[in-house]
Amino acid sequence: MRRLLIGILFFLLLAFPAFAAYPGYSGYVNDFAHVLSDQFVQQLENKLAAFDKKTTDQIAVVTVDTVQPETIEEYTIHLADKWKPGQKGKDNGIIMLFAMQDRQMRIEVGRGLEGDLTDLQSKHILDTVIRPEFRAGNYERGIDKGVNAVLTAIDPSFTATASASSIAPTQDNAIGDIIFFIIFFIIVFFFIAFSPFTPLGGYGVWGIPTVWGSGKNSSDGFGGFGGGGFSGGGGSSKW
Amino acid sequence: MKNILIVLGVIFFIGFLIFSFFGGTYNSLVAEKVAVQTQQAQVETQLQRRFDLVPNLVASVKGAQIQEQKVFEDIANARTHYAGVASGTPEKIQAANQFESALGRLLVIVENYPQLQSTQTVQDLMTQLEGAENRISVARQRYNESVQIYNQHVQTFPTNFIAGMFGFQPLPLFTTTTPEAKNAPKVEFEK
Numbered sequence: 001m002r003r004l005l006i007g008i009l010f011f012l013l014l015a016f017p018a019f020a021a022y023p024g025y026s027g028y029v030n031d032f033a034h035v036l037s038d039q040f041v042q043q044l045e046n047k048l049a050a051f052d053k054k055t056t057d058q059i060a061v062v063t064v065d066t067v068q069p070e071t072i073e074e075y076t077i078h079l080a081d082k083w084k085p086g087q088k089g090k091d092n093g094i095i096m097l098f099a100m101q102d103r104q105m106r107i108e109v110g111r112g113l114e115g116d117l118t119d120l121q122s123k124h125i126l127d128t129v130i131r132p133e134f135r136a137g138n139y140e141r142g143i144d145k146g147v148n149a150v151l152t153a154i155d156p157s158f159t160a161t162a163s164a165s166s167i168a169p170t171q172d173n174a175i176g177d178i179i180f181f182i183i184f185f186i187i188v189f190f191f192i193a194f195s196p197f198t199p200l201g202g203y204g205v206w207g208i209p210t211v212w213g214s215g216k217n218s219s220d221g222f223g224g225f226g227g228g229g230f231s232g233g234g235g236s237s238k239w
Numbered sequence: 240m241k242n243i244l245i246v247l248g249v250i251f252f253i254g255f256l257i258f259s260f261f262g263g264t265y266n267s268l269v270a271e272k273v274a275v276q277t278q279q280a281q282v283e284t285q286l287q288r289r290f291d292l293v294p295n296l297v298a299s300v301k302g303a304q305i306q307e308q309k310v311f312e313d314i315a316n317a318r319t320h321y322a323g324v325a326s327g328t329p330e331k332i333q334a335a336n337q338f339e340s341a342l343g344r345l346l347v348i349v350e351n352y353p354q355l356q357s358t359q360t361v362q363d364l365m366t367q368l369e370g371a372e373n374r375i376s377v378a379r380q381r382y383n384e385s386v387q388i389y390n391q392h393v394q395t396f397p398t399n400f401i402a403g404m405f406g407f408q409p410l411p412l413f414t415t416t417t418p419e420a421k422n423a424p425k426v427e428f429e430k
Contacts, residue, residue, distance in 0.1 A: 073373050119370030120363055231281070232377030233370060 033063040033100040057092045058085040066101045076108040086110045086228020093228035109234040122235030125149045134239040271389040278382035289371040313341040329411045
């Protein structure tokens with residue numbers, strides 16, 4: 001019995017690195033390589049959330065240090081199979097992946113968007129829009145322009161300036177905040193009523209920032225990716 | 240009388256168990272085989288996509304007055320050969336690989352002629368070809384995964400008895416025979 005348990009433990013340890021190779025997502029924008037500022041990430045997040053709300057197309061922007069030992073094509077399709085951006089059945093997801101140390105990038109286009117964003121267009125965006133900025137070291141501007149180009153290709157009515165305003169998310173925040181406050185006061189009430197030993201001040205104040213942050217995130221409209229399918233469309237390039 | 244009823248009940252029960260075992264296994268084998276066939280159709284769709292691109296590339300190369308008759312012939316032959324063999328057989332996979340090696344040689348020619356490579360048409364064709372290649376490799380990988388599940392099921396105990404009875408054969412994996420296909424292409428910086 002003990003041997004079996006040890007065996008299972010060992011197996012889990014072996015299996016773990018395989019999972020660690022493909023990180024989980026925390027939003028539309030996942031800056032695993034830490035090359036983007038928080039402000040930029042938030043801005044891009046809002047833009048992609050607004051686009052998702054309008055078109056249901058889900059676009060994930062990912063930076064990683066390296067895709068080694070895989071090729072960028074292999075890594076991106078595996079990540080796409082794991083995350084599944086886009087809606088199930090519509091397969092309208094896109095992953096824009098930037099491998100910073102490898103100086104390689106790829107736009108992986110979901111099956112349902114292959115007609116709107118062809119391989120040629122993807123390659124064109126990578127080569128002529130993103131690459132010059134990346135070569136100059138302007139990663140944020142390159143990604144921003146690239147995302148705009150992708151959004152315009154999918155939805156010609158999309159304009160970069162309109163997306164800059166984040167009107168839609170703020171409205172949501174208000175609702176999210178109200179819900180949060182109700183829940184918060186219920187919890188506080190609970191604490192006061194049922195635990196005579198808990199000093200009120202410390203516990204309550206301590207709870208605010210963390211719950212606040214998570215509540216705000218979920219009300220941005222990101223409820224996880226929807227199960228879109230990929231079959232290898234898109235383009236790759238390097239800089 | 241009571242004993243007979245009990246015996247009958249036990250027989251029915253065992254009969255039911257055997258029936259559900261056979262039925263369940265048979266059905267799951269069929270489901271897995273259908274999954275393999277779907278993936279195989281997927282691979283062939285993507286291969287077809289590449290086939291349709293290649294004549295354009297050949298035309299561009301010919302248009303640039305490059306005399307490489309041997310490669311043009313090989314591509315044409317491989318293409319007819321592929322169309323001639325039944326799908327879902329090892330021969331089909333072989334034919335696809337044969338076409339691949341001919342295509343590889345055509346691409347080497349394209350690389351060796353800078354004036355050819357610099358034209359926008361050829362650039363676009365190469366990009367589309369890259370996309371086709373990538374789709375093929377994704378479809379192939381998924382085909383192999385579904386074949387793996389099916390083959391494992393067909394060959395392991397006790398399913399192998401039922402598989403043998405109903406004629407479920409192990410299916411071939413889609414492996415590439417060309418050695419260069421296994422290595423990622425080298426990154427060459429322009430001088």
